Amino acid sequence: FGKTQLGRNGSNKSKAEEIMGILTTLFKKECKGYSLFVTGHSLGGALSTLFAFRAAYRGELSSMVTNVSFASPYAGDQGFRNHFYDLEKDNKIRHIRVSNDEDAVPLVPFVAPGIPGLSLGPIPELETYKHTGMNIRLYNKEQMFMPKVRVFYPKKGSWPNEIRNAVLNSLPTGLSVGVINKHLCPEYLRRVSDAKEVLEKITVEGLYSNTHL
DSSP: OOOOOOOTTSOOSOHHHHHHHHHHHHHHTTTTTOOEEEEEETHHHHHHHHHHHHHHHSOOSSSOEEEEEESOOOOEEHHHHHHHHHHHHTTSEEEEEEEETTOSGGGOSOOOOOOTTOOBTTBOOOOOEEOOSEEEEEOOTTSTTOOSEEEEOOOTTOHHHHHHHHHHTSGGGGOOTTTTGGGSHHHHHHHHHHTHHHHTTOOHHHHHTOTTO
Protein backbone atom coordinates (compact mmCIF):
# COMPACT_ATOMS: atom_id res chain seq x y z
CA PHE A 1 0.00 0.00 0.00
CA GLY A 2 3.05 2.26 -0.23
CA LYS A 3 4.78 4.43 2.29
CA THR A 4 3.40 7.50 4.04
CA GLN A 5 5.19 10.54 5.32
CA LEU A 6 5.36 11.22 9.03
CA GLY A 7 2.18 12.80 10.29
CA ARG A 8 2.06 15.91 12.44
CA ASN A 9 1.99 13.71 15.53
CA GLY A 10 5.06 11.79 14.33
CA SER A 11 3.12 8.70 13.26
CA ASN A 12 4.26 6.87 10.14
CA LYS A 13 1.03 4.84 9.93
CA SER A 14 -1.37 5.63 7.12
CA LYS A 15 -4.86 6.77 8.04
CA ALA A 16 -6.20 3.53 6.58
CA GLU A 17 -4.11 1.50 9.03
CA GLU A 18 -5.30 3.63 11.94
CA ILE A 19 -8.95 3.11 10.90
CA MET A 20 -8.41 -0.63 10.41
CA GLY A 21 -6.99 -0.87 13.91
CA ILE A 22 -10.14 0.73 15.32
CA LEU A 23 -12.43 -1.43 13.18
CA THR A 24 -10.79 -4.75 14.00
CA THR A 25 -11.14 -3.96 17.70
CA LEU A 26 -14.81 -2.99 17.30
CA PHE A 27 -15.64 -6.06 15.19
CA LYS A 28 -14.14 -8.34 17.84
CA LYS A 29 -16.09 -6.72 20.68
CA GLU A 30 -19.06 -4.30 20.46
CA CYS A 31 -19.75 -4.97 16.76
CA LYS A 32 -19.14 -8.71 16.66
CA GLY A 33 -21.18 -10.28 13.84
CA TYR A 34 -21.52 -7.01 11.92
CA SER A 35 -20.48 -6.48 8.28
CA LEU A 36 -18.50 -3.53 6.94
CA PHE A 37 -19.99 -1.19 4.33
CA VAL A 38 -17.76 1.56 2.90
CA THR A 39 -19.13 4.42 0.80
CA GLY A 40 -18.12 7.78 -0.60
CA HIS A 41 -18.75 10.31 -3.38
CA SER A 42 -16.27 11.60 -5.99
CA LEU A 43 -12.72 11.46 -4.58
CA GLY A 44 -14.30 9.98 -1.46
CA GLY A 45 -15.70 7.24 -3.72
CA ALA A 46 -12.22 6.34 -4.96
CA LEU A 47 -10.88 6.39 -1.41
CA SER A 48 -13.76 4.17 -0.30
CA THR A 49 -12.78 1.61 -2.95
CA LEU A 50 -9.13 1.67 -1.92
CA PHE A 51 -10.07 1.30 1.74
CA ALA A 52 -12.59 -1.48 1.08
CA PHE A 53 -9.90 -3.33 -0.86
CA ARG A 54 -7.47 -2.85 2.03
CA ALA A 55 -10.06 -4.05 4.55
CA ALA A 56 -10.79 -7.21 2.55
CA TYR A 57 -7.27 -8.00 1.36
CA ARG A 58 -5.58 -8.92 4.64
CA GLY A 59 -8.52 -10.79 6.12
CA GLU A 60 -8.68 -9.13 9.55
CA LEU A 61 -12.48 -9.05 9.25
CA SER A 62 -14.39 -12.32 9.17
CA SER A 63 -17.30 -10.95 7.10
CA MET A 64 -17.51 -9.73 3.51
CA VAL A 65 -16.70 -6.07 2.82
CA THR A 66 -19.21 -4.13 0.68
CA ASN A 67 -18.20 -0.95 -1.14
CA VAL A 68 -20.82 1.41 -2.59
CA SER A 69 -19.15 4.30 -4.41
CA PHE A 70 -20.76 7.26 -6.17
CA ALA A 71 -19.21 9.33 -8.98
CA SER A 72 -15.79 7.79 -8.32
CA PRO A 73 -12.82 8.52 -10.55
CA TYR A 74 -10.53 5.64 -11.47
CA ALA A 75 -8.79 4.12 -8.45
CA GLY A 76 -6.20 1.71 -9.84
CA ASP A 77 -4.56 0.01 -12.79
CA GLN A 78 -5.08 -3.46 -14.27
CA GLY A 79 -2.94 -5.02 -11.55
CA PHE A 80 -5.22 -3.54 -8.90
CA ARG A 81 -8.26 -4.77 -10.81
CA ASN A 82 -6.81 -8.29 -11.03
CA HIS A 83 -6.39 -8.43 -7.25
CA PHE A 84 -9.91 -7.06 -6.91
CA TYR A 85 -11.21 -9.89 -9.14
CA ASP A 86 -9.55 -12.41 -6.82
CA LEU A 87 -11.22 -10.92 -3.74
CA GLU A 88 -14.60 -10.95 -5.50
CA LYS A 89 -14.09 -14.56 -6.52
CA ASP A 90 -13.23 -15.48 -2.93
CA ASN A 91 -16.39 -13.69 -1.69
CA LYS A 92 -14.35 -11.25 0.36
CA ILE A 93 -15.56 -8.06 -1.32
CA ARG A 94 -18.47 -6.66 -3.32
CA HIS A 95 -18.40 -3.31 -5.10
CA ILE A 96 -21.36 -1.35 -6.44
CA ARG A 97 -20.07 1.64 -8.41
CA VAL A 98 -22.85 4.14 -9.12
CA SER A 99 -22.25 6.71 -11.86
CA ASN A 100 -24.35 9.21 -13.75
CA ASP A 101 -24.34 9.10 -17.52
CA GLU A 102 -22.46 12.20 -18.79
CA ASP A 103 -20.63 12.66 -15.49
CA ALA A 104 -17.03 13.26 -16.54
CA VAL A 105 -15.37 12.56 -13.17
CA PRO A 106 -15.71 8.74 -13.37
CA LEU A 107 -13.83 8.99 -16.69
CA VAL A 108 -10.65 10.52 -15.23
CA PRO A 109 -7.71 10.52 -14.71
CA PHE A 110 -7.28 10.19 -18.45
CA VAL A 111 -4.09 8.21 -19.06
CA ALA A 112 -2.88 7.15 -22.48
CA PRO A 113 -2.03 3.45 -22.82
CA GLY A 114 1.65 2.63 -23.03
CA ILE A 115 3.59 -0.27 -24.51
CA PRO A 116 5.16 -2.38 -21.73
CA GLY A 117 8.90 -1.84 -21.55
CA LEU A 118 8.86 1.02 -24.04
CA SER A 119 9.20 4.71 -23.35
CA LEU A 120 9.47 7.48 -25.91
CA GLY A 121 12.48 9.60 -24.99
CA PRO A 122 11.51 11.81 -22.05
CA ILE A 123 7.97 10.39 -22.10
CA PRO A 124 7.70 7.60 -19.49
CA GLU A 125 5.80 4.38 -19.95
CA LEU A 126 2.14 5.00 -19.22
CA GLU A 127 -0.67 2.68 -18.24
CA THR A 128 -4.42 2.98 -18.30
CA TYR A 129 -6.50 3.09 -15.16
CA LYS A 130 -9.35 0.62 -14.73
CA HIS A 131 -12.63 0.59 -12.83
CA THR A 132 -13.68 -2.27 -10.56
CA GLY A 133 -16.98 -3.69 -9.44
CA MET A 134 -20.53 -3.57 -10.76
CA ASN A 135 -21.29 -0.29 -12.47
CA ILE A 136 -24.86 0.92 -12.03
CA ARG A 137 -25.19 3.73 -14.55
CA LEU A 138 -28.02 6.19 -14.02
CA TYR A 139 -29.57 8.05 -16.95
CA ASN A 140 -31.51 11.28 -17.13
CA LYS A 141 -35.20 10.46 -17.48
CA GLU A 142 -35.43 13.17 -20.13
CA GLN A 143 -33.07 11.24 -22.43
CA MET A 144 -35.16 9.65 -25.14
CA PHE A 145 -34.84 5.90 -25.84
CA MET A 146 -32.60 5.36 -22.81
CA PRO A 147 -33.43 3.22 -19.77
CA LYS A 148 -33.22 4.73 -16.32
CA VAL A 149 -30.56 2.19 -15.29
CA ARG A 150 -27.98 0.02 -17.02
CA VAL A 151 -25.55 -2.35 -15.33
CA PHE A 152 -22.02 -3.15 -16.53
CA TYR A 153 -19.25 -5.34 -15.18
CA PRO A 154 -15.59 -5.48 -16.34
CA LYS A 155 -15.66 -9.24 -16.87
CA LYS A 156 -12.17 -10.72 -16.76
CA GLY A 157 -10.86 -12.05 -20.07
CA SER A 158 -13.81 -10.83 -22.16
CA TRP A 159 -12.60 -8.71 -25.09
CA PRO A 160 -16.11 -7.67 -26.23
CA ASN A 161 -16.76 -6.58 -22.67
CA GLU A 162 -13.47 -4.66 -22.54
CA ILE A 163 -14.19 -2.86 -25.82
CA ARG A 164 -17.70 -1.92 -24.73
CA ASN A 165 -16.47 -0.57 -21.39
CA ALA A 166 -13.62 1.30 -23.07
CA VAL A 167 -16.11 3.13 -25.28
CA LEU A 168 -18.56 3.85 -22.45
CA ASN A 169 -15.79 5.03 -20.12
CA SER A 170 -14.04 7.30 -22.60
CA LEU A 171 -13.76 10.96 -21.66
CA PRO A 172 -15.70 12.36 -24.69
CA THR A 173 -18.84 10.53 -23.52
CA GLY A 174 -18.78 12.61 -20.35
CA LEU A 175 -18.59 15.98 -22.03
CA SER A 176 -21.97 17.67 -22.15
CA VAL A 177 -23.83 20.82 -21.18
CA GLY A 178 -24.04 21.14 -17.41
CA VAL A 179 -21.32 18.56 -16.83
CA ILE A 180 -20.53 19.88 -13.33
CA ASN A 181 -24.11 19.56 -12.11
CA LYS A 182 -24.23 15.96 -13.32
CA HIS A 183 -21.44 15.15 -10.89
CA LEU A 184 -23.02 16.68 -7.79
CA CYS A 185 -24.98 14.84 -5.10
CA PRO A 186 -28.37 16.51 -5.84
CA GLU A 187 -28.34 15.12 -9.40
CA TYR A 188 -27.34 11.67 -8.15
CA LEU A 189 -30.15 11.77 -5.61
CA ARG A 190 -32.65 12.83 -8.29
CA ARG A 191 -31.67 10.01 -10.63
CA VAL A 192 -31.69 7.43 -7.85
CA SER A 193 -35.19 8.61 -6.91
CA ASP A 194 -36.33 8.46 -10.55
CA ALA A 195 -35.01 4.90 -10.86
CA LYS A 196 -36.24 3.75 -7.43
CA GLU A 197 -38.65 1.16 -8.82
CA VAL A 198 -35.92 -0.45 -10.93
CA LEU A 199 -33.23 -0.24 -8.26
CA GLU A 200 -35.41 -1.87 -5.61
CA LYS A 201 -35.46 -5.03 -7.73
CA ILE A 202 -31.65 -5.23 -7.82
CA THR A 203 -29.63 -7.09 -5.20
CA VAL A 204 -25.87 -7.19 -4.83
CA GLU A 205 -25.63 -10.96 -4.93
CA GLY A 206 -28.14 -11.07 -7.78
CA LEU A 207 -25.78 -8.91 -9.84
CA TYR A 208 -22.73 -10.99 -8.98
CA SER A 209 -24.50 -14.22 -9.87
CA ASN A 210 -25.66 -12.89 -13.25
CA THR A 211 -23.40 -14.53 -15.85
CA HIS A 212 -24.74 -12.31 -18.65
CA LEU A 213 -23.16 -9.12 -17.28
